Amino acid sequence: MENFIELDINTSKNYKIKIGRGLLNNISLFLKKYRDNCNIVLITDNIVNSLYVDKVVENLSKNGFNPHRFIIENGEKSKNLNTVTDILNFLADNNINRNDIILAIGGGVVGDISGFVASIYLRGIDYIQVPTTFLSSIDSSVGGKTGVNLDKGKNLVGSFNHPLEVICDVDTFKTLDKEIFSEGVAEAIKYGILFDKALFNRLATSELHQKSHDLEEIISTCVNLKAKIVQSDEFDKGNRQLLNLGHTIAHSIEKNSNFTIHHGIAVAIGTAIITKASEVKSIGQKGIYNKVKNCLLENNLPIEIEYTTEDIYKYIKYDKKVSGDFINLIVPIDIGYCKLYK
Secondary structure, eight states: OOOOEEEEEOSSSOEEEEEESSGGGGHHHHHTTTOSSOEEEEEEEHHHIIIIIHHHHHHHHHTTOEEEEEEEOSSGGGOSHHHHHHHHHHHHHTTOOTTOEEEEEESHHHHHHHHHHHHHGGGOOEEEEEEOSHHHHHTTTSSOEEEEEETTEEEEEEEEOOOSEEEEEGGGGGGSOHHHHHHHHHHHHHHHHHHOHHHHHHHHHSOOOTTOTTHHHHHHHHHHHHHHHHHHSTTSSSGGGGGGTTHHHHHHHHHHTTTOSOHHHHHHHHHHHHHHHHHHTTOSOTTHHHHHHHHHHHTTOOOOOOOOHHHHHHHHTTOTTEETTEEOEEEEEETTEEEEEO
């Protein structure tokens, strides 16, 4: 195991985020800080299971833990209450108790489901996030939002539930195909537009990829940016809503596509659309759309979708950011500065 970056998240439940390489090979070392000889329930998907979970199970077993494995089908279609019920029954069937730990190994779908299950089983048990995608490492694994989808839209059922720890092994990104990795790039660009002109300029200058020498530094930067705003507005009542830049349109795009368009790709399109609208309406600075468009294109991300305005609005009205007759939209003003509009 090489040296790793360790970040502190100070919320109602304080925890650490580890970012490095080879961390999965030493997973028991990290868990033993919290428990000895307990049950560890690994929740993962079929793809991650085939790549990494056998080794994790072996490591846990050799170090006195009793591992159990629950595998869901990869993809957004698994993120529903039926999956939650299946996992809850699995936990009960295996006599999992409050001394045990859920280990969420996978992308955002796995992490969101696992965190939600952990918040409601026995009225709450501990869980650890092990994100295996670039997107989940800088987004869903940090900040405590968990949940699942309903037929009407994304993340309409959920809870705030922070993990014991987040363990991000960057080596797992090596097996991601380019499109899945680029979802995380879209999210990193979003952080740059929101808060960090230097980060944006780095991503606009040259394409970020799995072998980029500064990948761990960029993950750390993004996590710190998210942590700062989560710590100031843990329960999403104010400035934390800025993190939804591009997401309102993105969630509608995902739903319209029956989730064949992945979240990060939809965020890229949603960010481009809202930035263009901001400049057209003379809210954003002149030229901001070209800057955002060129940054997205530099990283091989899309900026358009064929859906009509009516198609997009059909699902926006069910978005959880709707308040009464209004919906909160995050509008870019300049690179590094956005505002919340009703």
